[in-house]
Amino acid sequence: xxxxxxxxxxxxxxxxxxxxxxxxxxxxxxxxxxxxxxxxxxxxxxxxxxxxxxxxxxxxxxxxxxxxxxxxxxxxxxxxxxxxxxxxxxxxxxxxxxxxxxxxxxxxxxxxxxxxxxxxxxxxxxxxxxxxxxxxxxxxxxxxxxxxxxxxxxxxxxxxxxxxxxxxxxxxxxxxxxxxxxxxxxxxxxxxxxxxxxxxxxxxxxxxxxxxxxxxxxxxx
Amino acid sequence: xxxxxxxxxxxxxxxxxxxxxxxxxxxxxxxxxxxxxxxxxxxxxxxxxxxxxxxxxxxxxxxxxxxxxxxxxxxxxxxxxxxxxxxxxxxxxxxxxxxxxxxxxxxxxxxxxxxxxxxxxxxxxxxxxxxxxxxxxxxxxxxxxxxxxxxxxxxxxxxxxxxxxxxxxxxxxxxxxxxxxxxxxxxxxxxxxxxxxxxxxxxxxxxxxxxxxxxxxxxxxxxxxxxxxxxxxxxxxxxxxxxxxxxxxxxxxxxxxxxxxxxxxxxxxxxxxxxxxxxxxxxxxxxxxxxxxxxxxxxxxxxxxxxxxxxxxxxxxxxxxxxxxxxxxxxxxxxxxxxxxxxxxxxxxxxxxxxxxxxxxxxxxxxxxxxxxxxxxxxxxxxxxxxxxxxxxxxxxxxx
Numbered sequence: 001x002x003x004x005x006x007x008x009x010x011x012x013x014x015x016x017x018x019x020x021x022x023x024x025x026x027x028x029x030x031x032x033x034x035x036x037x038x039x040x041x042x043x044x045x046x047x048x049x050x051x052x053x054x055x056x057x058x059x060x061x062x063x064x065x066x067x068x069x070x071x072x073x074x075x076x077x078x079x080x081x082x083x084x085x086x087x088x089x090x091x092x093x094x095x096x097x098x099x100x101x102x103x104x105x106x107x108x109x110x111x112x113x114x115x116x117x118x119x120x121x122x123x124x125x126x127x128x129x130x131x132x133x134x135x136x137x138x139x140x141x142x143x144x145x146x147x148x149x150x151x152x153x154x155x156x157x158x159x160x161x162x163x164x165x166x167x168x169x170x171x172x173x174x175x176x177x178x179x180x181x182x183x184x185x186x187x188x189x190x191x192x193x194x195x196x197x198x199x200x201x202x203x204x205x206x207x208x209x210x211x212x213x214x215x216x217x218x219x220x221x
Numbered sequence: 222x223x224x225x226x227x228x229x230x231x232x233x234x235x236x237x238x239x240x241x242x243x244x245x246x247x248x249x250x251x252x253x254x255x256x257x258x259x260x261x262x263x264x265x266x267x268x269x270x271x272x273x274x275x276x277x278x279x280x281x282x283x284x285x286x287x288x289x290x291x292x293x294x295x296x297x298x299x300x301x302x303x304x305x306x307x308x309x310x311x312x313x314x315x316x317x318x319x320x321x322x323x324x325x326x327x328x329x330x331x332x333x334x335x336x337x338x339x340x341x342x343x344x345x346x347x348x349x350x351x352x353x354x355x356x357x358x359x360x361x362x363x364x365x366x367x368x369x370x371x372x373x374x375x376x377x378x379x380x381x382x383x384x385x386x387x388x389x390x391x392x393x394x395x396x397x398x399x400x401x402x403x404x405x406x407x408x409x410x411x412x413x414x415x416x417x418x419x420x421x422x423x424x425x426x427x428x429x430x431x432x433x434x435x436x437x438x439x440x441x442x443x444x445x446x447x448x449x450x451x452x453x454x455x456x457x458x459x460x461x462x463x464x465x466x467x468x469x470x471x472x473x474x475x476x477x478x479x480x481x482x483x484x485x486x487x488x489x490x491x492x493x494x495x496x497x498x499x500x501x502x503x504x505x506x507x508x509x510x511x512x513x514x515x516x517x518x519x520x521x522x523x524x525x526x527x528x529x530x531x532x533x534x535x536x537x538x539x540x541x542x543x544x545x546x547x548x549x550x551x552x553x554x555x556x557x558x559x560x561x562x563x564x565x566x567x568x569x570x571x572x573x574x575x576x577x578x579x580x581x582x583x584x585x586x587x588x589x590x591x592x593x594x595x596x597x598x599x600x601x602x603x604x605x606x607x608x609x610x611x612x613x614x615x616x617x618x619x620x621x
Contacts, residue, residue: 019504026511034504041498064327082325099468112431112469119432127434128376129619136595137617140602142609155603162596167399167570168589186564187556194553201526 002218013216061086255281256351262359270334270363280344294343369620388583404561415516421456423515429523439522441572447477520544532558
């Protein structure tokens with residue numbers, strides 16, 4: 001056994017054990033680690049966003065846009081909308097801060113409405129393409145081809161799955177039977193996904209164990 | 222002397238075979254590939270400008286003749302006599318090059334739209350090349366319509382038409398049937414249980430941002446749940462992962478309390494930001510579950526690897542749990558560890574089912590009709606594909 005002399009590894013190991021202590025139930029050790037984890041991550045998130053979004057994107061681009069106005073004139077500046085248009089994001093962000101003032105806090109709803117409305121409109125098209133048309137295109141399969149059995153399973157599974165997600169009709173009779181076949185297909189898929197994901201979680205656990213037993217205690221590796 | 226003369230003669234004679242410089246020079250001259258012809262530069266279709274497509278006819282020595290073309294270099298200039306700069310290369314056998322520029326004026330790769338450019342194509346062999354004639358000018362410009370996305374346009378029109386028709390019918394008072402969803406039927410029961418136990422309700426919107434469809438659907442369900450909790454005077458706790466989501470959730474809950482006639486018991490601090498780091502968020506929520514012991518946990522929205530940890534902790538805390546997400550990889554965990562699960566699109570349907578608002582119900586009905594079209598297309602498509610009718614597949618092909 002050769003414990004690491006690195007203080008950083010000791011802190012990491014003790015915090016890992018603190019989070020693991022949750023398996024025993026809520027306790028002061030876990031509470032300390034949880035509070036530290038939440039606090040540090042929230043602070044880290046704030047600083048990261050400040051430098052990578054506010055400074056690197058908004059300030060930097062608006063600065064370039066303004067510089068174009070000053071050095072190349074109004075029409076060139078207007079044409080450089082790629083940069084100065086970031087100012088609109090800044091204005092929407094500023095409006096969000098008005099929530100801090102109860103009397104005019106309602107103005108922040110404009111920013112929320114813009115973000116939710118615009119992006120859901122954009123997502124609508126992406127969703128329609130990726131979850132709609134692309135899926136249909138890939139599900140139209142020849143049943144006379146070499147892999148006819150696999151194709152048949154795919155077509156039947158898709159068909160019955162769609163029947164299950166049809167909400168306008170009660171699942172009774174033949175329609176209900178098809179929906180039940182659909183849910184069977186879904187459950188088999190979920191089972192496979194479950195197993196696959198559990199395996200990836202096991203690799204995460206192995207990583208932590210390797211850290212504790214190898215990097216920290218020097219028992220392995 | 223005679224011997225020396227014979228030796229020198231032999232040396233000169235043999236050098237013809239050992240060092241054949243003239244022959245190599247002659248080969249170089251004959252190995253220059255024929256130049257490409259008919260170089261054309263035109264705007265790249267279906268984009269926002271800033272790109273020119275260059276086409277040419279292959280060199281006669283590409284794949285035929287001397288067969289010595291290795292690569293084509295495409296060069297550009299803003300005047301026919303000007304200095305040409307290399308824009309890119311394509312391997313032999315290809316006769317199209319897309320000169321993709323940047324739209325950012327500050328970028329060194331900036332390619333302005335509506336500015337004329339001239340191109341020449343260089344057929345290159347092993348260190349030898351020949352240039353084509355300079356092309357006629359071509360310029361880039363943006364298009365309003367992307368013809369490759371026509372199927373999307375048709376689908377949007379069809380879906381919108383279905384939705385508008387059903388919204389109109391719902392507004393006129395026509396009863397639109399939506400089949401019961403077990404998870405949603407349990408909502409009232411779960412809130413009632415929390416009220417009886419005198420414990421709070423925990424509502425997790427997930428890790429999605431406010432623009433995600435699952436998050437938006439979750440807001441609609443939250444509105445209904447918050448209204449019920451206001452009526453029953455049961456506290457609802459909503460720890461948020463995203464600052465914008467928190468702001469929307471606060472507005473949603475506030476509006477629901479107002480609608481229930483109880484704005485006085487609305488507590489803004491119950492809808493709070495925790496952190497935007499995935500597992501730190503999980504640690505925080507787990508702590509809340511074990512300390513507050515909520516009677517009911519809702520997990521509705523976008524979830525990732527944290528789904529099972531949350532659901533398992535909720536189960537240990539003895540809460541009734543209702544979950545729903547459109548994240549396929551996480552649904553199995555919710556199915557295994559929570560009492561009721563809304564699978565994928567059921568989450569969207571739940572918001573319409575609970576709200577019973579004409580707009581939501583009409584949209585849900587529109588979706589159902591969209592699905593009916595897809596089902597018919599699947600069957601017809603399978604028949605068409607089996608009979609090798611390619612045209613049917615092309616109807617759904619989207620060019621991005």
